[in-house]
Amino acid sequence: MLKCVGVSKEFGGLQALKNVDLTVEKGEIAGLVGPNGSGKSTLLNLISGVYKPDQGKVLFMGEDISKLPPHAICARGITKTAQNVQSFPDMTAMENVLTSVLFARKMDRDGQDPLDRTKQLLEFVGLKTEKFNLPTRNLNVVELRRVQFARALATKPKLLLLDELLTGLTPKESDEAIALVKQVNQQGITVLMVEHVMKVIMGLCSRVVVLHHGEKICEGTPEKVCSDKNVINVYLGKRFTFGED
Ligand SMILES: Nc1ncnc2c1ncn2[C@@H]1O[C@H](COP(=O)(O)OP(=O)(O)O)[C@@H](O)[C@H]1O
Ligand SMILES: [Mg+2]
Incomplete structure (x- = not known):
């Protein structure tokens, strides 16, 4: 491969x-x-x-x-998660993952409702539901890693x-x-x-x-x-x- x-x-x-x-x-x-x-x-x-x-x-x-x-x-x-976790700090966890979900849609890889798919990905990586709508600058590094993992998966690598x-x-x-x-x-x-x-x-x-x-x-x-x-x-x-x- x-x-x-x-x-x-x-x-x-x-x-x-x-x-x-x-x-x-x-x-x-x-x-x-x-x-x-x-x-x-x-x-x-x-x-x-x-x-x-x-x-x-x-x-x-x-x-x-x-x-x-x-x-x-x-x-x-090909998608990568970075060693030094990066995010859009002023956007919520949902919005961060949504950017990748929409990128995948643009590539025609996904027909699912973008918000549903975003939620599903954040649940899959185990981010607590009450954190979904917090700006990522308020998340700790472990939570950020989860968001980053969800963003990577969103592109359907x-x-x-x-x-x-x-x-x-x-x-x-x-x-x-x-x-x-x-x-x-x-x-x-x-x-x-x-x-x-x-x-x-x-x-x-x-x-x-x-x-x-x-x-x-x-x-x-x-x-x-x-x-x-x-x-x-x-x-x-x-x-x-x-x-x-
Ligand atoms: N953008 C960069 N500019 C200058 N030096 C770099 C850069 N990225 C990595 N290096 C250097 O290249 C070497 C390998 O780094 P890196 O690939 O990060 O190692 P590892 O991930 O195995 O710890 C290190 O000496 C590091 O300082
Ligand atoms: Mg390294």
Whole structure:
């Protein structure tokens, strides 16, 4: 479904990504892990069109999307939730999600009543009903993540990119979010997720890619990646034992 071929990205002399190849198969939940600053967010930003690669290509269902703007990439079926949650702060949670619902309608992906669909999405992601009509500047970061997740789903993605969706959640909230990601995947949406907690990766992902200083250092099943000496040295650390974080 998705193929990054030798993508590189430099920011003012800093090589954030070096010649990275990445494949995501239709239907899977793939994981992207690595230390802070290893280039994970940059890679998701290259796929979603926020940045353009200096070298290499991003192919989505066979089409080269490397030079397309984010809205055109979204229209083709790729949506991303950002690590630093963004919203329109003066608009309500409903209005924030409605913008995405209306964008999807414009692309002719949805015939349902926009307000009904917006409510349904906010209920699905578990935002409390009494928060629906509050400006998002009054929501906490966990609530904002829910709104952001609803906005992403509203565009009816084929491929959903999640950048640290679970960061900052309590264990209970995290379990709920994991169940939501599974449900979304079962509905036919392919997922590529950046996540720090290896237990989450082990529970959700069929395949994991590890970045270190902008380079791919390992790729494979969670079991393979977690027992890779180099990955343990540079990322997981010796304290890591199987199934724990
Ligand atoms: N817009 C930007 N301008 C300059 N440097 C950036 C920018 N985005 C990311 N970087 C740098 O690129 C490297 C990779 O960052 P990032 O992709 O955010 O890493 P990760 O998500 O793995 O923590 C870091 O050194 C970061 O400071
Ligand atoms: Mg990041």
